[in-house]
Amino acid sequence: MNNTTTALVLKDVTLEYPDGQNNTVRALDNVSLSAVRGTVTGLAGPSGSGKSSLLAVAATLIPPTSGTVEVNGSDVGGLDDTGRARLRREEIGIVFQQPNLLPSLTAVEQLVAVAHLRGESTGPAAERAAELLGIVGLGGQASQRPHQLSGGQRQRVNIARALMGNPSLLLVDEPTAALDHERSASIMKLLREVTEEFKVATILVTHDVEFLPLADVVVRMRDGVLTHPAPVDTP
Numbered sequence: 554m555n556n557t558t559t560a561l562v563l564k565d566v567t568l569e570y571p572d573g574q575n576n577t578v579r580a581l582d583n584v585s586l587s588a589v590r591g592t593v594t595g596l597a598g599p600s601g602s603g604k605s606s607l608l609a610v611a612a613t614l615i616p617p618t619s620g621t622v623e624v625n626g627s628d629v630g631g632l633d634d635t636g637r638a639r640l641r642r643e644e645i646g647i648v649f650q651q652p653n654l655l656p657s658l659t660a661v662e663q664l665v666a667v668a669h670l671r672g673e674s675t676g677p678a679a680e681r682a683a684e685l686l687g688i689v690g691l692g693g694q695a696s697q698r699p700h701q702l703s704g705g706q707r708q709r710v711n712i713a714r715a716l717m718g719n720p721s722l723l724l725v726d727e728p729t730a731a732l733d734h735e736r737s738a739s740i741m742k743l744l745r746e747v748t749e750e751f752k753v754a755t756i757l758v759t760h761d762v763e764f765l766p767l768a769d770v771v772v773r774m775r776d777g778v779l780t781h782p783a784p785v786d787t788p
């Protein structure tokens with residue numbers, strides 16, 4: 554691990570998808586963006602503007618058509634599949650809209666399963682998992698399975714799970730889409746707190762402009778083009 558303070562650098566990233574008719578759809582158009590550890594970057598923009606595509610490229614799940622992606626100092630373009638998978642495991646936490654927890658596992662087991670994938674042994678992993686669940690406010694729910702948790706609690710498990718690998722970059726896609734206002738506000742507050750506590754660079758895609766002021770930087774997308782940092786109170 555390089556431990557740079559800038560966890561993500563996208564330089565002139567363009568992403569084109571085939572449209573199925575010998576043409577392409579340009580989802581990202583010359584996007585340049587960097588994200589610093591300990592800060593939240595809010596990413597807003599209308600449906601279809603390219604926000605999920607940007608997260609997928611940053612997550613190293615989709616290679617860009619052109620441009621470069623650096624995660625914690627490593628040039629992703631120079632890595633093979635194994636190298637990218639390792640980088641993802643070691644540097645990137647992902648929180649999707651739906652928590653996608655495994656129905657048969659307890660909250661603590663959801664987190665320990667991630668550690669097992671990284672080759673860690675159960676004892677220290679269970680200790681770290683319990684600590685993380687405490688931090689996200691679920692100290693008393695460690696033995697509960699997803700169906701015994703509320704939507705907000707499930708999203709908290711999801712966030713704790715994403716932090717389990719000690720990432721430098723946390724990519725969060727519409728984390729409150731399925732939650733009521735009060736739960737949304739507390740999830741956003743939690744994301745702010747863990748960003749500072751774990752010194753992750755958080756990129757937060759949200760439709761909910763009400764929560765954008767909690768971001769340190771707000772960027773907006775339109776038609777694949779990034780509108781560069783705007784004041785957080787810009788409507």
Ligand SMILES: Nc1ncnc2c1ncn2[C@@H]1O[C@H](COP(=O)(O)OP(=O)(O)OP(=O)(O)O)[C@@H](O)[C@H]1O
Pocket residue numbers: 570571572578579580598599600601602603604605606607
């Ligand atoms: N797998 C794909 N194949 C072809 N086109 C795609 C694919 N995924 C996305 N697109 C297109 O790329 C553009 C950007 O889509 P993207 O999902 O990144 O936008 P978004 O801002 O995340 O939208 P939303 O807010 O609705 O999730 C859109 O025109 C979309 O139709």
